Amino acid sequence: MSAKVKPNPTAPMIIYLFPRVISLLALLLLAWVVVVASDTEQPPYKPLVSPLAKDRNTSLYTISITKGAPLVVDLAGSLVWSTCPSTHGTVPCQSGTCRAANQLRPPRCRYVDAGWFGANREPGGGCACAGHPFNPVTGECSLGDLTSVSMSANATDGRNTLYPVEFAAAGSCAPDRLLRSLPAGATGVAGFSRQPLSLPSQLSSQREFGNKFALCLPDLAVFGNSPVNLGLRFLPDLTAVLPHTPLVRNPRNGAHYLPVKRISVLWDQDVEVSLPAGALDLDASTGRGGVVLSTVTPYMAMRPDVYRSFIQAYDAAVRGKSYVVERVAAVAPFELCYDAGALRPLKRFGRDVPTISLELAGSTRPWMVPNANYMVFLDGWVACVGVVEMGRGAASPVEDEPAVVLGGMQLENRLLVFDLDKGVLGFSDLIWYMETSCSAFNFTRAS
Numbered sequence: 174m175s176a177k178v179k180p181n182p183t184a185p186m187i188i189y190l191f192p193r194v195i196s197l198l199a200l201l202l203l204a205w206v207v208v209v210a211s212d213t214e215q216p217p218y219k220p221l222v223s224p225l226a227k228d229r230n231t232s233l234y235t236i237s238i239t240k241g242a243p244l245v246v247d248l249a250g251s252l253v254w255s256t257c258p259s260t261h262g263t264v265p266c267q268s269g270t271c272r273a274a275n276q277l278r279p280p281r282c283r284y285v286d287a288g289w290f291g292a293n294r295e296p297g298g299g300c301a302c303a304g305h306p307f308n309p310v311t312g313e314c315s316l317g318d319l320t321s322v323s324m325s326a327n328a329t330d331g332r333n334t335l336y337p338v339e340f341a342a343a344g345s346c347a348p349d350r351l352l353r354s355l356p357a358g359a360t361g362v363a364g365f366s367r368q369p370l371s372l373p374s375q376l377s378s379q380r381e382f383g384n385k386f387a388l389c390l391p392d393l394a395v396f397g398n399s400p401v402n403l404g405l406r407f408l409p410d411l412t413a414v415l416p417h418t419p420l421v422r423n424p425r426n427g428a429h430y431l432p433v434k435r436i437s438v439l440w441d442q443d444v445e446v447s448l449p450a451g452a453l454d455l456d457a458s459t460g461r462g463g464v465v466l467s468t469v470t471p472y473m474a475m476r477p478d479v480y481r482s483f484i485q486a487y488d489a490a491v492r493g494k495s496y497v498v499e500r501v502a503a504v505a506p507f508e509l510c511y512d513a514g515a516l517r518p519l520k521r522f523g524r525d526v527p528t529i530s531l532e533l534a535g536s537t538r539p540w541m542v543p544n545a546n547y548m549v550f551l552d553g554w555v556a557c558v559g560v561v562e563m564g565r566g567a568a569s570p571v572e573d574e575p576a577v578v579l580g581g582m583q584l585e586n587r588l589l590v591f592d593l594d595k596g597v598l599g600f601s602d603l604i605w606y607m608e609t610s611c612s613a614f615n616f617t618r619a620s
Contacts, residue, residue: 218380219328220397227391228356232471234391235359240323242360247309248468249428249570250364251277253344253372254306263301264319270343271302273369274319279307280572282314286348304345309469309570310354317346331400333615342375366427367593384593389611390585404613412590415599418536425460428571432534433464440527442493444486453576460573467570470580472559479576480562490527507557513550522605543603546583
């Protein structure tokens, strides 16, 4: 005779609770990943440093911070996103992280492959949050699970790397198609804006070292309140001597804007770009205008009205030179090109060409753009002004049309310190003038 099986009155409750237990375990696992470095670190946490690299084919910058492949640095980006493994965890819909992600929908973009959303989720996760990854080069976006992205960097004292640190950041999954026009091998984008789910903002929240980061393109990113030593014995902390300018907040996006009052072209004769009052101002009600910083735009780009006035001022400065510099045929995408052979070489860097000056409100120093930060030499005989007109092959890094974009070429080889707690930017001149470079940071020797 077979034994009778006694009914278990708790079985329905166990079945009911099982999915919730699985969800709780997933949340505990996510929390463990975020603080995985806590076994070896104790507060206050050290700042972090990570190498950057420039892709020569796309002129984009990548950061080697994920455990897989590098991510493209987008200074105006609001989110971290990448392609995801075949199975991945998710973030609950009711979480604060999800609420932050829901506020970061690109207002105008072309959605691609959104039908893949939800594929390969781990079972039992319940309601899962969606992110909206955005490709700043193509203007395309998609829909993907918000998940946890494993990352690693090195703790630093500002002079050397100290020890490796593993952590995680909330990021969105994305389809392979969204990688179009990004560097070969890159698996996504790391946003560096002031939005709460950007990479610097998440690190600031996790490690409580201040909402501050530094970039020295094309080689270096530092997160946290850290000195930066670029091998100068007489200047162990370059951040201590930087001039500062207020950062302008755009209520429509999280990008970083400069308070530029006027633009001038400086040579033998200084020529101010003729613009109506307020032409460079940011309109807080519409989000349009202003001068924005971008790492996904290779050259300086100007709104058509600003561009036309700039071209006239630049050419007037060249024609006012004490010797003749002949203009030659334009080479796309550049309009102003000159005979490079007529430009006299400088003793230290490049050739004698005008300097572009951006006068900043609230700063004691203008932002100077010297020859190395804008002049493009082609075939050794042609020198073109690396400034382009918006709308003619020059995409805007933000949805709201700015007046001017300072692109990667204008940001390279100078130390930029974004202090988002104080709302200011520290900026150096071209650091070659100090006989050092962004690559001088010591990534090899631990102190």
